[in-house]
Amino acid sequence: MFRIPASNNGLYLGSVPQSAAAKNGGTLITLDHDMATLPAVGRTLTVAELAEHVDDMAGRLWAAGIRPSERVAVHMSPGFDIYVLATAVARIGAVPVMLSPALEGESVAALLERLDRPHLLTDGAKLDGPLADFPVADLTDRTVVATGSRPGAVSLDDLAGAPRQQPVLLHPDEPALMTHTSGTTGLPKLVVHSARTLRGRFRPQERLASLVRKRETVAIHVSYVHSRMYLALAVLLPRAMPLVIMNDSEPAGVAELFAETRPGFIETHPNSFMEWEELVDHPRRPLANVRYFSTTFDAIHPSTMDRLLRASERRAPLFFQIYGQSECGPLVGRGYTRKNAHKADGRCLGFAMPGVTNFRLVSRNGARPSRDTPGYIEVSTAGRALTYFGEGERFDQQVHGGWWRGGDVGYRSGYGCLHLLDREVDVIPTIHSTLEVEDTVLGRLEELTELVVVAGPDQEPVPVVCTRNDRPLEAERWRAAVADLTPMAEPVQMPLTELPRTATMKIKRIELSQRLRTQEGRAS
Structure with missing residues (x-):
């Protein structure tokens, strides 16, 4: 049975759109794609309309039989409707489990098995494609299709007009969201977040957003199944920042989109920024109005930062590099300008955020951690996840007191900057980094x-x-x-x-x- 917390000590994703709509419901959201689940919406909607769609879908999901604390695996073709539906799942107190559209059917089936018969929220393209050769009915409690209909599945289309439901707020320490790790070393792990740990991740991201004094259009191209998408919108929606949500990273399409929307803030993955380097010389000057560039997923090459900063025509553009992990959220960071990006040490990820995050280096071989003898990077943050679902012992092996060892090795410079040299599993004996x-x-x-x-x-x-x-x-x-x-x-x-x-x-x-x-x- 779900519990209502006596005080709000967590971030409840299902309430974010509605709270934001109450403050600035007319703020515009622009998409570079149509949502299959909501085809009539087109490519623009307001924050108030977003909140309405989330509330509508939450009612339909309740009518489909989904209840608080139950796990709902969300595995759909890429689109902003993934955010809408996952937030609707959270709104009725169920736990959205975000499975990437890019996962192969074998991985999805293995994760469904680990989840012990969750509900599956999906679409025809996935059922007829990657999941076609797997016993979905045996692996799930029920299948809900977001569009159309399938034999044996519940159709959200058929539940249009279902009664609206009051939002359900679970206890802040109960599971509220599951995302998976990147899967660079095998089958992804399922990271369990609670409302309280999500609040812990929210704080450093809110601090970064507070540096943006002027109202800017924000363009976001990140994975819809990554916790970063949900935290980014939790920070931005209440701030009345017009949003551009992107499916496509292909440079030609990005150039046209940015030339039309003129974003002042861009966030994406480091590899997408590399791909967009060719926009620097584009005749439509798509990057001319960008005041802030930001990436939180991995280290980025200094040459990429330098080229993008020089494409901006704003007076003093900034490039924020934030180091984080799926299990902990953002941890350390720093900003770069045109004056220092070209000569930056790409291994310097930045500094801990006072009062929010901390890090330490632990010896791997008895020697003091240094550039020549890098140590394990361990971090401390209120945003650390609860566990790995179904793999609690594996998670606990990386916990050392109040510190989390994420598998990266590096050292601390004399100025206090965290330098990351490699993932431990990627270390090559003959090469420094x-x-x-x-x-x-x-x-x-x-x-x-x-x-x-x-x-x-x-x-x-x-x-x-x-x-x-x-x-x-x-x-x-x-x-x-x-x-x-x-x-x-x-x-x-x-x-x-x-x-x-x-x-x-x-x-x-x-x-x-x-x-x-x-x-x-x-x-x-």
């Missing part, structure tokens, strides 16, 4: 759109390169660019679209390394 090498070479070769250094069959560093328009890499330029670096194997060139990625556009380095080994084995 794969990420540092990538930063350096990408800064020297403008023709590269991506560079990933992974371990080869004999643990040798193998550079995988992608070039603009897939032009052949010039061997002489490559040799000159890496002449003063640790020796590496000859570069392997492949199209950017062939790199294996997660929902947040991170490169799956282990999978890429295994792919190269398989190809070499076949060749021999």
